[in-house]
Every structure is written in C-alpha cells, then in structure tokens.
Amino acid sequence: MALGHRNRNAAKGKAEELATALRNSEAPPAPELTLQSLFDNYLREVTPEKGESTQDHDRRAAALFLDCIGSSRKVATLNRRDWDSFIAWRRRRGDKRGGKRSEGKLRARVIEYDLKFLQSAINWAVMTRDTAGKFLLERNPLKGMPWPKDGTPNRPTLTDEQYEKLLSASARVGTRCTLALVLAHETGHRIGSIRLLRWSDVDWSTGVIRWRGENDKIGFEHETPLTRDALAALDAARRERSSVGDTWIFTSSRTINEPSRHLFRDWWVRMEKIAELAHAPGQGWHSLRRQFATELKHTPLGDLCHLGGWKDPQTVLKCYQRADETTMRAALETRASLHPNGLFARSRSA
Numbered sequence: 001m002a003l004g005h006r007n008r009n010a011a012k013g014k015a016e017e018l019a020t021a022l023r024n025s026e027a028p029p030a031p032e033l034t035l036q037s038l039f040d041n042y043l044r045e046v047t048p049e050k051g052e053s054t055q056d057h058d059r060r061a062a063a064l065f066l067d068c069i070g071s072s073r074k075v076a077t078l079n080r081r082d083w084d085s086f087i088a089w090r091r092r093r094g095d096k097r098g099g100k101r102s103e104g105k106l107r108a109r110v111i112e113y114d115l116k117f118l119q120s121a122i123n124w125a126v127m128t129r130d131t132a133g134k135f136l137l138e139r140n141p142l143k144g145m146p147w148p149k150d151g152t153p154n155r156p157t158l159t160d161e162q163y164e165k166l167l168s169a170s171a172r173v174g175t176r177c178t179l180a181l182v183l184a185h186e187t188g189h190r191i192g193s194i195r196l197l198r199w200s201d202v203d204w205s206t207g208v209i210r211w212r213g214e215n216d217k218i219g220f221e222h223e224t225p226l227t228r229d230a231l232a233a234l235d236a237a238r239r240e241r242s243s244v245g246d247t248w249i250f251t252s253s254r255t256i257n258e259p260s261r262h263l264f265r266d267w268w269v270r271m272e273k274i275a276e277l278a279h280a281p282g283q284g285w286h287s288l289r290r291q292f293a294t295e296l297k298h299t300p301l302g303d304l305c306h307l308g309g310w311k312d313p314q315t316v317l318k319c320y321q322r323a324d325e326t327t328m329r330a331a332l333e334t335r336a337s338l339h340p341n342g343l344f345a346r347s348r349s350a
Helices: 008-024 035-045 052-069 080-093 108-126 160-173 175-187 191-195 228-239 261-275 285-295 301-308 313-320 325-333
Strands: 208-211 222-225 336-339 342-345
Touching (some): 035 108, 052 080, 052 108, 080 108, 160 175, 160 261, 175 285, 191 261, 222 301, 285 301, 285 313, 301 313
Antiparallel strands (some): 336 342
16 A cells, blocks of 8 residues: 555554554444245244144244245334234135135134244344344334234033033044043143143053143143043053054054144044034134133132143133133122121121
C-alpha cells in the first residue's frame, strides 16, 4: 500500500490502525433463516429423538407448511396473516392422510397439532446457535398466536349400558379387540398409549402396568394399578400367545410389526355395528376416557390425573368430566352452614 511518505513510525502507526479496524469490523451477516432450512435442521436434529408416530407427524406437518407458505419464506417475517392463512388453507384442504381426502370436517385440534410443530421448531431455533455462535433466530414472530377453535366441541361420553353392549360385541371381533376395550375402560388411557403396550410393561406380581413416555402423547411416563377385569382380560390374551416377553401386546401372531392405529379404528366401527349403536359425532375410543374421568369424579384430582394419564388437572375438568344432576343434588344435600367458628351440618326440616 502506497502511503506517500517514507516515515517508518507513521507507517507503523497506520498499520496498527488498519489492524484495529479489521479486528473491530463485523463479520458478514449470516443468511436469514428460511422455512426450508429451519425444517431441514429440526427434522435432522430434533425429530429423531421423538416417538415414531410423532416423527411421522413432524415430517407431514413440515411438508404442509412448505406447501402453504413456501420453502424460501424468511421465518423472521412470519406474522398473523400467515397463521390465519394456514388455518383456512388447512380446513379447505382437509385430511389427506393415506392419499385420500376425508369426508368429515377437519377438527381444530388437528390443525393445532400442526401449528404446535411449527411453534416447537421456531422456539428451538431461538435457542440454538450456528457455528459462529449466533442464534439461528432472534425471536419467535408467532409467539402468542391464538389456536384455532371449533364451535361447540362434540365430546360424547360412553354410558355403562353402551359399554356393556360394545363388550358383548367385541367377543365377535376377537380377543385383542376385547382386551383393547377393557383396558380403555378400566385404565382411562388414550388408545394410542394402549396400542403400543408391551407384555414387559405388565408386572403380574404387583398388578401394575407401566405407561412409557415415548408412547404417550404428552410424554407422561408413569405406572398405575390394574383392576381385576383388566388383569383377567390381559391373562386371557396371554394364554392365546405361545410367547410374550418384550413383544407388542396387540400385534397378531402372524407379525412382529407395531400394531396399526387403523386396526383399532376398524375394531371400533365393527363393534358399533354389531352392537347396533348409532354413531354420534366425536364418539370413539376417547369417549371411554371421558367415561373414566366422569365415573371417578369423586377421586382426588391428583390421583385421578395419575390414574388416567393426565398432567394438567384443568384438562380433566374442562374436557373430560361431565356434570350430572344426581351428583349436583347430592352435593346440595350435604351442603354445610358457615358460622363464625367454622362449618356445621345444616339442620333440615322433616
């Protein structure tokens, strides 16, 4: 570099000035994170740690967002319009799993599940640094967005009479179907968790069953006691198997593959038909979970949550338990009177 003079001290000073400027200069900005890059990284680094069914959903949801919003869209520019547009687009598109469009209306909770994947991926990017030590994303542009809602949700609860009819019908479908129905009724757990039970999850000596977090929708690993009816149904199914060990409880003797969720759906349809029960919207395996929560409403809420596999007591109160006139009248009959010294039983006229 020509400085226009031969002063060595001045040249040295200039060199130090240039070196300081280079040291203080900012590195070129990293390219902005796109949806494609976000999902590529998340699916590669985070998704493999999830359960198999959740991994499948992550990949499906990523494809949906790329299809609707675009692979080159900058994540930092996402906003309320994109959020609402995806919800509307998803409802118009419907459920096309298996390559066929479902005739029924797509439920809000299905779309919410997709949106929660997007939120999880964005939140991960906010907390993850690149090789230069910079966060992939400064903030979540979709934080606080409202979840989609249906009108009044259909949450039918199975009655004891309906259960007995289904139980009788299940015998014509098969032992595994009967076992699934009994376990859903006696444990109150999601059919997705029941479907992935293994024989090694049953402790015959203590009458306790283990629910693996990896197979649970909310990752709740816990153990619960089994009723006599549940143990009897499990024992009947075990007697039909030549070996059990660590194998799936609901796999057939002809395969070692993971039991299909479609098999359980077909079982329910067949039971309803045999039992001649009119199908109500929203009625299915989950109606047994609501029955469980309602029939045990007098159980302390903490114990009930553990028994049925709930983490949030508010979920039980809002979505599963149903008020009934008999319980309300009984509560009024036992109402106490408040006095300065405390509660006292009411004196009632004859």
